[in-house]
Amino acid sequence: MCERIPSSERGIGFRAWEAVELAASAVPAVQVQQVMMPLGGLVDRPNALAWAREAAARGAVALGGAPWLADDPSRATREAAEVAAELGIGLDLHVDETDDPSVSTLTDLAEAANDAHLSGRAVAAHCCSMASRPIAVARREAEALAEAGVAVVVCPVSSLSLQGRRTGLRGLAPVRLLREASVAVGIGLDNIRDGVVGLGTADLLRAAWLPGSGRRWSGTTVSSAGSRRA
Numbered sequence: 429m430c431e432r433i434p435s436s437e438r439g440i441g442f443r444a445w446e447a448v449e450l451a452a453s454a455v456p457a458v459q460v461q462q463v464m465m466p467l468g469g470l471v472d473r474p475n476a477l478a479w480a481r482e483a484a485a486r487g488a489v490a491l492g493g494a495p496w497l498a499d500d501p502s503r504a505t506r507e508a509a510e511v512a513a514e515l516g517i518g519l520d521l522h523v524d525e526t527d528d529p530s531v532s533t534l535t536d537l538a539e540a541a542n543d544a545h546l547s548g549r550a551v552a553a554h555c556c557s558m559a560s561r562p563i564a565v566a567r568r569e570a571e572a573l574a575e576a577g578v579a580v581v582v583c584p585v586s587s588l589s590l591q592g593r594r595t596g597l598r599g600l601a602p603v604r605l606l607r608e609a610s611v612a613v614g615i616g617l618d619n620i621r622d623g624v625v626g627l628g629t630a631d632l633l634r635a636a637w638l639p640g641s642g643r644r645w646s647g648t649t650v651s652s653a654g655s656r657r658a
């Protein structure tokens with residue numbers, strides 16, 4: 429299964445969506461599921477909400493988004509969950525993609541997924557700042573995600589390309605800690621090859637090799653001081 433996230437914003441409507449459908453039809457062995465990815469909040473932007481509804485009608489499997497970038501991340505997270513539930517699709521958010529330990533929407537996401545009955549249908553990608561927080565805090569967040577049925581998808585190639593520039597931290601969600609808390613954890617690719625990831629490939633096994641080979645920084649070795657340099 430390959431999941432693609434075309435944005436309907438930037439004035440291109442559903443052209444990217446249709447291009448993916450066309451490309452997928454040429455490779456029947458690959459199952460492509462699409463997710464609509466609005467940038468920022470939803471409810472205050474009628475266009476984005478309309479795109480979300482149209483995407484669901486076109487077969488979107490989940491509503492995407494990056495509510496941690498919104499002016500009010502907590503509200504934007506809750507709204508995204510409510511809209512996904514209303515549309516009867518899953519929730520697939522890009523979450524806390526920063527080294528800044530003060531940026532955390534995981535507890536909000538767990539609560540929102542619970543309230544919207546999205547257990548087993550909600551995904552949090554990235555969760556980078558989790559690795560910057562004290563281990564006891566990260567563990568509580570992992571337990572809340574597990575309880576709410578929110579899976580975490582680690583994107584090693586993208587996160588290692590984007591994070592750590594300011595702090596030197598690795599910026600990768602703590603895989604082992606998440607698994608110890610019984611969170612379903614997957615490996616994804618946010619970028620295959622673009623301005624952010626210049627040397628990437630679509631090879632997921634290669635992406636999985638990264639946290640596997642860097643067990644020290646993808647495990648429970650988040651320091652009790654909340655910061656760690658590799």
Ligand SMILES: [Zn+2]
Nearest residue numbers: 522525554618
């Ligand atoms: Zn992302």
